[in-house]
Amino acid sequence: MDPDDRRDALIEVFVRLAHREGRKPTTSEIAQEAGVAEGTIFRVFPTKEVLEKEAVQAAFCPAPVRRRISAIDPEGSLRDRLVDFARIMQLRFTEVFGLMGALGLTQPPNRGPHDACYEAGRHLRGHADDEEHEAAHQPLLEAIHGLLVHDEDHLLVPGTDVIHRIRLLTFSGSHPGIADGRVLTPEEIVDTVLYGVVRRDDCSRTDRRDRLAQRDPEPRP
Numbered sequence: 001m002d003p004d005d006r007r008d009a010l011i012e013v014f015v016r017l018a019h020r021e022g023r024k025p026t027t028s029e030i031a032q033e034a035g036v037a038e039g040t041i042f043r044v045f046p047t048k049e050v051l052e053k054e055a056v057q058a059a060f061c062p063a064p065v066r067r068r069i070s071a072i073d074p075e076g077s078l079r080d081r082l083v084d085f086a087r088i089m090q091l092r093f094t095e096v097f098g099l100m101g102a103l104g105l106t107q108p109p110n111r112g113p114h115d116a117c118y119e120a121g122r123h124l125r126g127h128a129d130d131e132e133h134e135a136a137h138q139p140l141l142e143a144i145h146g147l148l149v150h151d152e153d154h155l156l157v158p159g160t161d162v163i164h165r166i167r168l169l170t171f172s173g174s175h176p177g178i179a180d181g182r183v184l185t186p187e188e189i190v191d192t193v194l195y196g197v198v199r200r201d202d203c204s205r206t207d208r209r210d211r212l213a214q215r216d217p218e219p220r221p
Helices: 003-021 027-034 038-044 049-059 063-070 076-101 115-120 134-148 159-174 186-195 201-215
Strands: none
Touching: 003 027, 003 038, 003 049, 003 076, 027 038, 049 063, 049 076, 063 076, 063 134, 076 159, 076 186, 134 159, 159 186
8 A cells, every 4th residue: 555545544543443432542453443563553654643643633624524515505495505514514523522532632733724635625644734824714614605605685694693603503512511412403403593492473473562562662451
């Protein structure tokens, strides 16, 4: 196997084992899962720490997420598009939560601009800087906001606000600790943002009562 392909395969195994075991995998476990000798790992990575760093950078690369979001059917209904988006983000958050817990991370790693990764649609090793860049998520945000570009006229708030609320609810509703073990489905997340939780007929009566009260503030017997 080509050395670059071998590195990518070992990185994938590291991430998979970390998710499955809930801890850092040993080099013996990585070798067994990958079907290679343990010494093979150190022929492509100088240390296990370097392998771990590469695996973390690959797992947090935003390029694959952008590729999946860009593949959402633009002709689908607004709800369908947002449900697909929430499903992608929920999977992303679940993977991130699991990996951070397994590796003892308190925050995501610094991410570079990932320009080459975005262009390739996947993580490319060596294309992440050691410093955070404000523009790192710009291509991702553009793909997300493109979901609502032709629906602004049907929204009470800007499309960016809708996406922001869905992202927040997806984050909190996908974390078992925050959600008290009652993780929300993508459909529940989107319906809560789009339609709320109040019955429409009750809402109409409330609005009507409030409007009448404004016109006639004195209570009638």
